[in-house]
Amino acid sequence: MDKLEVMDRLQRLSIEQDKLTRKLIDGEQRFRALARSVWSVQEEERKRLARELHDGIGQTLTALKLRLATMEASPEKTEALEITEIALSEARQLARLLRPAVLDDLGLAHALEWLCQLIQDQAEIQVSLRISGLEERLPPDMETLLFRLAQEALTNAQKHSRASIIDIRLTCTDQRVTLCIADNGIGFDVDQACASERDGFGLRSMRDRVELFSGDFSIKSSRNSGTDIFVNLGR
Structure with missing residues (x-):
């Protein structure tokens, strides 16, 4: 096998490798798109259930309370009356936890403020929130993602x-969120x-x-030194 033949075979192998790499990338992109679609459907179902709890069961309990x-x-x-009041409060709380209306109606900043106040009231933890550069609402999926991440992190900390x-x-810039x-x-x-x-899920x-x-x-975390969670997203 001469040098030219070796070079030719190497070139063909490189082309095949590029094709396989492209297939893998395309497959990963399709998988991500599918996974995001499934996640979006789950959030829409949460929104529907929250609405049914608030507008359906919540209104029925309110009517019962008035009666x-x-x-x-x-x-x-x-x-x-006491039992009805407890059931009504729990239905409203569950609806907010499933999908707080403030997230859809007013946006991420107000939803985070509500979440921080909820944790402070429940656990007597001092929660500070600083938002900078958020001049307008983010895309709905990104707002939902950031809210869910904050919700899970705060719940775990609590x-x-x-x-x-x-x-x-x-922190928001033109390119990053x-x-x-901490x-x-x-x-x-x-x-x-x-x-x-159990813990890693x-x-x-x-x-x-x-x-x-x-x-x-x-x-970033270690024993007796707190926990820091960092998320960076492109806009």
Whole structure:
């Protein structure tokens, strides 16, 4: 086999490699598009269920509450009103957790403010929110993604970190959107948590969702040193 033949074979192999690489890239892009579609459908279903809870069950319970209020006073009436009030509050809370209307109606900034206040009221954690460069609303899918990431990070911190302070920063430029969430909790071993089927699922889910948007996701944490979560998305 002479030199020209070797070069020719190498060139053919390079062309075939390029074709295979392109097929892999195309397949990955189609997979991401499909996964994003599935995720969007799930969010739409959340929105529908939240609306049904608020407009359906919520209004029915409200009507029941008003009807009870017109009845003569009795211990049974008082008990029924208390039960109805609890059920109504829980239905509204569940609807907001499924898909807060403020996210669709007013946008990401107001939704994050609501979420921070909710965590502060529930867990007595000091949550600070700083938003810069957000002059207009982001695309709906991106707003939903960033809200869900913040929601999961705050919920995890509330349940596991023993943090007393959580700091959220959302920074927007013409090219990038950056979300940083830091707490002063007990921290954890990131590698060990990611390897765990139980503890690592949430972290992998967050990372996977960011990768669907071709973004960057990273976590910095260690025992007794808090946790920092970083998300970078292109606009």
